Amino acid sequence: MASTTTTSQFFLVVSIISLVACSSANGQLSTNFYARNCSSLQNIVHDVMNQTVTKEPRMAASILRLFFHDCFGCDGSILLDDTGSFTGEKNAGPNMNSARGFEVIDAIKTRVEAACRNTLGGQSWQVPLGRRDSRTANFNRANSDLPSPSSNLATLINMFAAKGLTAQDMTVLSGGHAIGFSRCVFFRNRIHSETNIDPAFAAERKANCPNSGGSNNLGPFDDTPNRFDNNYYQNLVKRRGLLHSDQVLFNNGSQDATVRNYSTNAAAFLKDFGAAMVKMGNIGPLTGTNGEIRRSCRVINR
Incomplete structure (x- = not known):
């Protein structure tokens, strides 16, 4: 099991980073979009991610979270720095720090x-490729569209439904928390105030x-x-x-059977999870002549 889950994690991260990294070329999404013009793409992504996760395993979860926060509209907008004409999404509440x-x-x-040059998209599962990058970011939507x-x-189900995702999609995508860590500020109230929590677990977390x-x-x-x-x-x-938003998935509600x-x-x-990731990656992508192919992920082309 260990080798299987480790491999699954690695290819998950590869697909995420290639989806998140700023994108593509003209045309519509296709699973073989880069077969001709960037056949080395997967090897490059594989190499950089292997080096990164070997050095800092936590980065796997960080990249997964970055993908999720961008792909409530997969256009690379979360990567943009602030400019004089717009405030980027990096300092919105769900992303700041x-x-x-x-x-x-x-x-x-x-x-x-x-x-x-000028080509990048994503693949590990059969992920449709060909996304282009937005020319702006939306600070307010980053604050309002992402769950807390x-x-x-009910809020989780409704927020995912607004993006065309089902309650089951929401529950399986929450499984992205299979890896990684959260800051104390986000789970303090749960471990100190909530009652639907294992007392021994709460005590463990209170120590830190x-x-x-x-x-x-x-x-x-x-x-x-x-x-x-x-x-x-x-x-x-x-x-x-x-997190509170984790435990509500199993609390005598509609998602109990899926969690079990x-x-x-x-x-x-x-x-x-793989199927839901592909589905989420297809939320509102820019294709054809919409958007651009950024030379730097952090700034729009001049």
């Missing part, structure tokens, strides 16, 4: 530009997240924060969800 990994995308973009760690189940202070201290989402497996769902069944299924069937989770 928490979105990270931009330098990894820059490193990939630099190498891809050297090998395949305190969101309840007191009632006051330590807001930037990190807590793992589950017991295997560097391995992409179904332990996240097993924890939910045990009332060991780290994934908690006992890792293969089903991995399969459904």
Whole structure:
């Protein structure tokens, strides 16, 4: 199981980074969009991500989160720095002091530009390629469109539905918390005030997240924060969800059966997660003559 889940995590990250990294060329989305004009794309992404995650395993989860925060409209807008004409999304509430990994995308973009100038998209699962980059960012929508760690189940379902994603899509995509950590400020209220929580788990987290202070201290989402497996769902069944928005998925509600299924069937989770990632990656992409192919992921072309 360990080798399988580690491999799944790695190829997950490869697909995410290639989706998030600023994009493509003319035309519509296609799974073989770069077969001719950038055949080395996957090898470049693979190499940079391998070096990065080997050095800092936490970066896998950070890139996954970056993909999610951009792909409520997959156009690379989260990568843009502030300019005189617009305020970027990096300092919006859901991203400020928490979105990270931009330098990894820059490193990939630099190498891809050297090998395949003006072409970049993504593939690992059969991901449709050919996205172009937006020429602006939307600070207000970044604040309003993304769910928060305190969101309840109805809010989560509605926010994902607004993007064309089902309740099951939401539950399986929440499994992205199979890897990574959260800052104390986002789970403090849960471990100190909520009752639908395993007392032993709450005590463990309180040791590193007191009632006051330590807001930037990190807590793992589950017991295997560097391995992409179904332990996240097993924890939910045990009332060991780290965030309020995690535990609401299993709290006598509509998603209990889905959580139970994934908690006992890792293969089903991995399969459904891949399909949901592709579906989320297809939310509002720019194609054809819309947008541009950025030379630098951080700024629009001049």
